[in-house]
Structures are given as C-alpha cells and as structure tokens.
Amino acid sequence: MGEFDLIERYFKRPATRSPLGVGDDCALLAPAAGMQLAVSTDMLVEGRHFLSTVDPARLGHKALAVNLSDLAACGAKPLAFTLALALPAIDEAWLEAFSRGLFALADAHGCELVGGDTTRGALNLCITVFGEVPAGAALLRSGAKPGDELWVSGTLGDARLALEVFRGTLALPPEAFEQARRRMEQPEPRVALGQALRGIASAAVDLSDGLVGDLGHILAASGVGATVDADAACALIGIPAAAALDPALRRTCALAGGDDYELLFTAPPAAAAAVLEAGRLSATPVARIGRIEAAPGLRIVDAQGGPIAQAFAAFDHFQARA
Amino acid sequence: MGEFDLIERYFKRPATRSPLGVGDDCALLAPAAGMQLAVSTDMLVEGRHFLSTVDPARLGHKALAVNLSDLAACGAKPLAFTLALALPAIDEAWLEAFSRGLFALADAHGCELVGGDTTRGALNLCITVFGEVPAGAALLRSGAKPGDELWVSGTLGDARLALEVFRGTLALPPEAFEQARRRMEQPEPRVALGQALRGIASAAVDLSDGLVGDLGHILAASGVGATVDADAACALIGIPAAAALDPALRRTCALAGGDDYELLFTAPPAAAAAVLEAGRLSATPVARIGRIEAAPGLRIVDAQGGPIAQAFAAFDHFQARA
Structure with a gap:
C-alpha cells in the first residue's frame, strides 16, 4: 500500500461542514460571520507523549483529545x-485502530478531518485543530484579576498515578490501575464546559503540563499571583485507592501530575453560581481550589491555610522529569 | 534552556495581523468578510525530506516554502x-539559523507565526499554513476541461539533479551543482503567480512529487486525460549543463523529479494571453507543455508528437525511490 491508498482507505471522508476537505492542495474553511477561528497544534512523539505499547485506538483518541482540550480552554467550538503522520511502516491493523479511535472522538465533537500529510519516519502525530468562537469572546490566559476564584474541572492526578505504575514506582489494585490508565490514555476534553464558560470565566488554560506549571501561565499572562489549597486539589484525585497514598505523592499527582486535560479557570466570586450552572449544563464537575491575588507568586497551602513546603516542577519536554 | 525559553527566544513574535498569536492555548485568526481560509499541512522528516547536512537556515526556508506552495496552488494569500518541532536536543546555533531562514521567508510573504509546539524527539518539522481566498475563487484540482492547455511555472528537474549528485549517480560542475542544490534546498513558492491565476486557470496543483504524479491528481480529480510534450518539459530544466545529459535522465528529472515546487495548471486556449500576463505581473516564467483531452490517461510525446516509451514513477513516501 502506498501513501495515497493509505489516505484513501483510512483518512478520507467527505467534508460536510467545510467547503473543501481532504484531496486538494489546501482545505477550505469558512467561519461563520462574526466568528474568529481558534487554532492550536500539538505534536505527539512515541516514548515522550505515549508508550509504544499503547492501544492505537486510544492513541487516535488522545492525539485529537489534547488538541480539542486547547479549543476548550479558549471556549471555542470544534x-x-x-x-x-510519520510512520515507521504501514501497519494496517494499527492504522485501522488508530483511525477508529480518532474518528470516534472527532464525530462526538462534530470535528471533521480536512487535510494532512503522511510520510515514513519515526512515529510522530501532529494535529492542528480549528474551532470557532464569537469575536472577542475567546477565553484567554490574561484575564485573571485579584479576588477571582480559581476553579478546576473534573479530576486531577490520575494520569500521573498510571504513569508511576508504568514506571514501577507505585503499585495499584488492578481496577484502580485500569481506571488511571484510561484517564492517561483516553482523556475527555472539556469542550462543552469551555463553551459554557464564555462570558463567565475571566481566564482559562488547559492542564497538560501539571496544575502548578499551567497556572503559572495564567499568573504570568495576567500579572497576578495566587494561593492554591493543596488539600482541595488532592481531593479531586479520581481513584478512590489514592486516598491511602503518601500525602506528598498525592500532592505531586494533583498539583504537578501532567496529562490531566482538565480546564483550570478563574472567575469573580459573584460569578460562582454561573460557574456551577455551566458545570451542570455541560455535565462536568467543577471545584474551587484557590484564589487569585495581587501579590505575585504562587502560594500552596493546606486546608487550614498553612504553607506547604514542597517543590513542584512543571513538565518540560526538554527537561528530564523526576 | 527549556521548552518555554526556546519558544520565547526563537519563535515568539508579536502578532500584527492576527487577533492573537503565540502564547495562549489557541491562536485566533479572523479572515476578512467574504474570504475563505485555505489550510495546508506538511511534515518534513530528516533523511526523507532533507539531508542531515542541510544548512538549517535553508531548512527553515524550505519547511515554510513547501507549505506556501500549497497555498499558491489554491490561489490563496498567505x-x-x-x-x-521535534528536536533531538536544543542546539542554539541550529535554532538561530533555522528560525532566521524561516522568518526571512515568512516576512517576505507577510505570513506570521501564530502558534505551535516543541518537544524532544527525532527531528521532525510540521507546519500548518493559513491563507485567504475569496469564497468560490480557490484554484482546485478538479476544474480541468478537455481542450485546456497545460502550463507550468519556472524550471523543472533541478532539485532532482542535485539529489542525483548527492546520491553519487551524477557529477555536475561546481557552479551547476550549487545552482541545483539551491533549487532543492531553497525553493521559491509561486505565491504571487497563484493569486494572479485566480479566475484564469481552470485547475492547479503544486509540483512536489514530480510532474507526472502531480498531473495525475488533476486528471483524476477532473476526470480527463492529457498529452505532455516531454521535450518542452525538458527545455525547462534550469541548469544549462543539463542540456548535455542523457535524454532519459533529463526526462526523469523534468517529468518525475520531485521537489520542484512549481505550479502546474490548466487554462482554456482563449485565456493564454491572460496566463502570460499573470506570469508577467508576478515576474514568474510560465510555459505551455501539453493539453488536456477527454481520453483518459497520460500520453507523453516528443516535440514531433511521437510517443516516448519511458516509465515515470511519482514520489511516494512509503515506496523506495528508483
């Protein structure tokens, strides 16, 4: 099978919402009047973003999910x-499963594949995703204000727990491991919540490199500081068995776990009811875990407000990870 | 240096034409009213699309050029x-030169970097480019009609000559090699010509896999056949020293060379003067090399119309190349 057969068999579908899809030099997109186009690119490399043993259907899901998560953080509609796609060789079983996982998530979000490229090379997946957002309504990292409350969606740290099991530094009961592994391999991007938060949240970011690191982007872009309640964050670890783990490990997972793909966002206290309603409408749990302050820097405290002396490193793709 | 320092130092520039550039979860683009957004993605892998010894400034140029060439083929304005970017390690000299070559071409076409991703991995460059084109005016592969003339811009086959020198199958005088090598490593996308051909050309494609293969895309999409004058195509090889080479090699280079990044397009005979004027306005040579016909298939003939019995393979990234 050659390059064009591969595209034809696994990746070519008629475009239904875009004026022109796969098969010409360019695809054509036509955002509706008054809408801006939100664009994001994420590249996934074997051994760095996923293990070589991952189920290809889950990988297809994840490659798109991490990109949809960026759209969610801007409040954009996919x-x-x-x-x-760079592939070391054409493996039809792999391609069948990968494309199945990819399109299942794409279809769930009405997001169509309009173009791309395939070549031989070390396994590498690069997706660029497009969404629409009303002009001026995108959620940005730069809008947080002192006094705003800090919120996060869903669960924290479960993907990191699975990673620690893969690394052999942790053991979990089989059921808990399977739950954590699914969280790592098949994150659900918070697309509906992101759109529901338009006009409510003052700033937002998606959690990919760990809460402390990603919160740092909001603080830097907004010129503010924050206090985070570590106990509130640790309470959001989804796997019940995690409650029995060492508190420092739980804080690492919840505050610097990485691969959460939840939304971290800020909103004025007066908007709290609207935030809860946005969570309800999008069937997404949301929880308050801290507060934005004028004093620069990030303060991590326990439920009683006492400081926690623990260092947290954001994930950096060019640094070794602890 | 970490991932974010790398972006800050080499790739972050203020967005001037887009509502939001590098530094948030998404970039925001706002095509003008009545315009569609043309989108194309190309991935370049070391050893397959470029040699490890290539000057990184030229590589930066080429990575963007091959994408701009796709916009050109649609008649879109960048x-x-x-x-x-996946990089095996952070090499500051490489990054400085790569980003310099990249931005020089980007600036020449008013095309701004609005986002992306960096990670550690086997060297891999993936660019997605955005252009605008008036709704309904994009040049497509599907518009060729029997009777249309077949045109090509610029020169053919020079990049392939350089490749053959690198492979050791051919020797060229130093000056000719340098000229061919520049054609391979620093192609100039025909962006101005593509826009000038809107409303004139009936179909267009950019030449990346070789003329025969890329013409095949027009023929398949348009449901037509063609006759190509191989002598007229060979006369477009840019390097004077090539005139002395074996005719079969010259035909391979001109008709199936790959990496030309010229525009191949069709237009009705009545539009010939307009095509020549589009070439003049965009300072791009254009030449007629064949004709579209109702009979399916591709016929390659010499200047006297006699058939040429030579097989030409289109470049396929999953097949070995002759």
Whole structure:
C-alpha cells in the first residue's frame, strides 16, 4: 500500500461542514460571520507523549483529545482538524485502530478531518485543530484579576498515578490501575464546559503540563499571583485507592501530575453560581481550589491555610522529569 | 534552556495581523468578510525530506516554502502559520539559523507565526499554513476541461539533479551543482503567480512529487486525460549543463523529479494571453507543455508528437525511490 491508498482507505471522508476537505492542495474553511477561528497544534512523539505499547485506538483518541482540550480552554467550538503522520511502516491493523479511535472522538465533537500529510519516519502525530468562537469572546490566559476564584474541572492526578505504575514506582489494585490508565490514555476534553464558560470565566488554560506549571501561565499572562489549597486539589484525585497514598505523592499527582486535560479557570466570586450552572449544563464537575491575588507568586497551602513546603516542577519536554 | 525559553527566544513574535498569536492555548485568526481560509499541512522528516547536512537556515526556508506552495496552488494569500518541532536536543546555533531562514521567508510573504509546539524527539518539522481566498475563487484540482492547455511555472528537474549528485549517480560542475542544490534546498513558492491565476486557470496543483504524479491528481480529480510534450518539459530544466545529459535522465528529472515546487495548471486556449500576463505581473516564467483531452490517461510525446516509451514513477513516501 502506498501513501495515497493509505489516505484513501483510512483518512478520507467527505467534508460536510467545510467547503473543501481532504484531496486538494489546501482545505477550505469558512467561519461563520462574526466568528474568529481558534487554532492550536500539538505534536505527539512515541516514548515522550505515549508508550509504544499503547492501544492505537486510544492513541487516535488522545492525539485529537489534547488538541480539542486547547479549543476548550479558549471556549471555542470544534470545526475541523488536519493530521500529519510519520510512520515507521504501514501497519494496517494499527492504522485501522488508530483511525477508529480518532474518528470516534472527532464525530462526538462534530470535528471533521480536512487535510494532512503522511510520510515514513519515526512515529510522530501532529494535529492542528480549528474551532470557532464569537469575536472577542475567546477565553484567554490574561484575564485573571485579584479576588477571582480559581476553579478546576473534573479530576486531577490520575494520569500521573498510571504513569508511576508504568514506571514501577507505585503499585495499584488492578481496577484502580485500569481506571488511571484510561484517564492517561483516553482523556475527555472539556469542550462543552469551555463553551459554557464564555462570558463567565475571566481566564482559562488547559492542564497538560501539571496544575502548578499551567497556572503559572495564567499568573504570568495576567500579572497576578495566587494561593492554591493543596488539600482541595488532592481531593479531586479520581481513584478512590489514592486516598491511602503518601500525602506528598498525592500532592505531586494533583498539583504537578501532567496529562490531566482538565480546564483550570478563574472567575469573580459573584460569578460562582454561573460557574456551577455551566458545570451542570455541560455535565462536568467543577471545584474551587484557590484564589487569585495581587501579590505575585504562587502560594500552596493546606486546608487550614498553612504553607506547604514542597517543590513542584512543571513538565518540560526538554527537561528530564523526576 | 527549556521548552518555554526556546519558544520565547526563537519563535515568539508579536502578532500584527492576527487577533492573537503565540502564547495562549489557541491562536485566533479572523479572515476578512467574504474570504475563505485555505489550510495546508506538511511534515518534513530528516533523511526523507532533507539531508542531515542541510544548512538549517535553508531548512527553515524550505519547511515554510513547501507549505506556501500549497497555498499558491489554491490561489490563496498567505496569512499565518503554526510550527510544531521535534528536536533531538536544543542546539542554539541550529535554532538561530533555522528560525532566521524561516522568518526571512515568512516576512517576505507577510505570513506570521501564530502558534505551535516543541518537544524532544527525532527531528521532525510540521507546519500548518493559513491563507485567504475569496469564497468560490480557490484554484482546485478538479476544474480541468478537455481542450485546456497545460502550463507550468519556472524550471523543472533541478532539485532532482542535485539529489542525483548527492546520491553519487551524477557529477555536475561546481557552479551547476550549487545552482541545483539551491533549487532543492531553497525553493521559491509561486505565491504571487497563484493569486494572479485566480479566475484564469481552470485547475492547479503544486509540483512536489514530480510532474507526472502531480498531473495525475488533476486528471483524476477532473476526470480527463492529457498529452505532455516531454521535450518542452525538458527545455525547462534550469541548469544549462543539463542540456548535455542523457535524454532519459533529463526526462526523469523534468517529468518525475520531485521537489520542484512549481505550479502546474490548466487554462482554456482563449485565456493564454491572460496566463502570460499573470506570469508577467508576478515576474514568474510560465510555459505551455501539453493539453488536456477527454481520453483518459497520460500520453507523453516528443516535440514531433511521437510517443516516448519511458516509465515515470511519482514520489511516494512509503515506496523506495528508483
């Protein structure tokens, strides 16, 4: 099978919402009047973003999920995506499962594949995703104000727990491991919540490198500081068995776990009811875990407000990870 | 240096034409009213699309050029691009030169970097480029009609000559090699010509996999056949020293060379003067090399119309290349 057969068999579908999809030099997108196009690109490399043993259907899901998560963090509605794929060889079983996982998530969000590229090379997945957002309504990292409350969606730290099991530093009961592993391999992007938060949240970011690191982006872009309640964050670890783990490990997972793909966002206290309603409408749990302050820097405290002396490193793709 | 320092130092520039550039979860693009957004993605892998010894400034140029060439083939005006980069390590001299070559071409076309991703991995460059084109005016592969003339811009086959020198199958005088090598490593996308051909050309494609293969895309999409004058195509090889080479090698280079990044397009005979004027306005040579016909298939003939019995393979990234 050659390059064009591969595209034809696994990746070519008629475009239904875009004026032109796969098969020409370019795809054509037509955002509706008054809408801006939100664009994000994420590249996934074997051994760094996923293990070589991962189920290819889950990998197809995750490659798109991490990109949809960026759209969610901007409050954008998914429209379309391109996929560039470097493969060491053509493995039809792999391609069948990968494309199945990819399109299942794409279809769930009405996001169509409009173009891309395939080539031989070390396994590498690069997706660029497109969404629409009303002009001026995108959620940005730069809008947090002192006094705003800090919120997070869903659960924290479960993907990191699975990673620690893979690394052999932790053991979990089989059921808990399977739950954590699914969280790592098949994150659900918070697309509906992101759109529901338009006009309510003052700033937002998606959690990919760990809460402390990603919160740092909001603080830097907004010129503010924050206090985070570590106990409130640790209470959001989804796996019940985690409650019995060492508190320092639980804080690492919840505050610097990485691969959470939840939304971290800020909103004025007066908007708290609207935030809870946005969570309800999008069927997404949301919880308050801290507060934005004028004093620069990040303060991590326990439920009683006492300081926690523990260092947290954000994930950096060019640094070794602890 | 970490991932974010790398982006800050080499790739972060203020967005001037896009509402939001590098530094948030998404970039925001706002195509003008009545315009569609043309989108294309190309991934470049070391050893397959470029040699490890290539000057990184030329590589930066080429990575964007091959994407701009896709916009040109649609008649779109460049707006912005995203860059995803997997690097085996942070090499500051390499990054300085790569980003210099990249931005020189980007600036020449008013195309701004609005986002991307960086990670550690086998060297891999993935660019997604965005352009605008008036709704309904994009040049497509599907519009060729029997009777249309077949045109090509610029020169053919020079990049392939350089490749053959690198492979050791051919020797060229130093000056000719340098000229061919520049054609391979620093192609100039025909962006101005593509826009000038809107409303004139009936179909267009950019030449990346070789003329025969890329023409095949027009023929398949348009449901037509063609006759190509191999002598007229060979006359477009840019390097004067090539005139002395074996005719079969010259035909391979001109008709199936790959990496030309010229535009191949069709237009009705009545539009010939307009095509020549589009070439003049965009300072791009254009030449007629064949004709579209109702009979399916591709016929390659010499200047006297006699058939040429030579097989030409289109470049396929999953097949070995002759």
